[in-house]
Amino acid sequence: MRIALIADTFPPLRTSGAVQLRDLSREFARQGHALTVLLPAPDQNNPWQLEEIDGVQVLRLKAPRTKDIGYVRRTLGELVMPFSMLRQLKKSPLANEKWDGVIWYAPSIFHGPLANEIKKSSKCKGYLIIRDIFPEWAVDMGLMGRGLPYRFFDAIARYQYSVADVIGVQTPGNLGYFDQWLKQSGRQLEVLKNWLDMPAQVRCSIRVSETFLEGRKIFVYAGNMGIAQGMDILLDLAEKLSNRSDVGFLFVGRGSDAARLKTSAQDRKLRNVLFFDEIHPDEIPDLYSQCNIGIVALDSKHQSHNIPGKFLTYMQNGLPVLANVNKGNDLAKLIRNERVGQACESNNIIDLLQLAEKILFQINTEVELPNRCRNLFFREFSVNKTVKQIVTALST
Structure with a gap:
């Protein structure tokens, strides 16, 4: 299959999400699929940069900064991010690419518009991988009430849910959250457990x-x-x-x-x-x-x-x-x-x-x-x- 994977974290970042997506992309290539990873790239000067890593196409698209900044700037950056990525994608060599499926990874909750555009242009299905349920967990932690900011983020999250044909959650305990979403015909909900590739053998700097x-x-x-x-x-x-x-x-x-x-x-x-x-x-x-x-x-x-x-x-x-x-x-x-x-x-x-x-x-x-x-x-x-x-x- 020809598959697009949208994310906002990938090497050289060292987050657990970046490692997961690196391992996932490598395995898609090993199983013979043509995978293209679409990433926001705030630090690059060019609208797009295309490279191949471990048999996978990685297309970095210039977009606003969304990490290591204040909450307000981050929210504005994430809101603009998918539209900026789409604009740069249309300038890239992959502007007219057709995919057999699109996958996107949450967090972030803001990838919905880009995923939806790829779904429509390629006439393909979309798979949303959810690793945490935001903004619900922020409310649980006392970081946010259920006022206007919550309603804003909840609307963004529910839009991306509406774009997905399939949602994969981490554990059975998270299935119940999507009972209402599942009521619409043609939707599929499943447990997609976390994953890792085989470990590398590199000497650790900590002894x-x-x-x-x-x-x-x-x-x-x-x-x-x-x-x-x-x-x-x-x-x-x-x-x-x-x-x-x-x-x-x-x-x-x-x-x-x-x-x-x-x-x-x-x-x-x-x-x-x-x-x-x-x-x-x-x-x-x-x-x-x-x-x-x-x-x-x-x-x-x-x-x-x-x-x-x-x-x-x-x-x-x-x-x-x-x-x-x-x-x-x-x-x-x-x-x-x-x-x-x-x-x-x-x-x-x-x-x-x-x-x-x-x-x-x-x-x-x-x-x-x-x-x-x-x-x-x-x-x-x-x-x-x-x-x-x-x-x-x-x-x-």
Whole structure:
């Protein structure tokens, strides 16, 4: 199939979304499909730039900046983005290209107009991949009420839902949100689980053996450190375990809370905690080979379900998980059912401490624990399976 994939994140960005979309595009090429990735490019001077990466066409289209700026400028930039991308697309060598299907990835919620135009011009189906339900999660977190800003974003999101023929959500728990959308004939709703490709083998710049955490059992968190993660309780946990000289905590990444968390650890004089800046995604497997337990954190105020990309990387590399997540999250059920770690849904430090001590005992006594993690990844989260599922949906 000839397929267009619209997104706003892709390498050289290092976000989990960029890694996911890189892996997805590579697998489309491996399975013999002609994939074109359409991306906004605020920093390039030319209207368009076409390149080939790993057998995939990548068309970068000049558009307003939408990242690392204030909320108002970001919203205006995202509102203009799809129209700007469409204008530049019409100037590019792919102006008259016809595709057999179009896929777009949310976040962002603003790709609807571009996806709709490609659907109409190519007379093809559209598949919307939803990784978080915005603006609902922002309301859950207390970042937004249900006033005018919410109604604006909700209208944008619902427009992009209306463009899609198929919507793929992360977990079964998110299916109910789209009950009304599904009532219109011809629409299809399904669970499209997160995915990852096989890891690269690149030496990590972080060497735990060269730090004061050498020789300890390492809890590792690698990824975004922001409001949605609710990570303060992890420092509480480190403080509760500070009397154990055999346990350490390693936090790697960036985000709106990263500097504050690092300062908090210093103020508490935590001698079992280390922070490092974001590393290249290809270094992650070697980082995890130096660690023992992966941490997943989601703020307890979330109402939706989420299986973060970092959970997949832990499973892929045989790391059991200690998760602190919102009550009822599908991830907690998955961790328990598959016996790949411990999940806390109470956001209570005493409960989390007991589960941390339990998993520390497990990694010393359950020799099959790493294999259970890897088996879960290959069975449920292989990118090969993801591409086949999307192609089937677009073909029928």
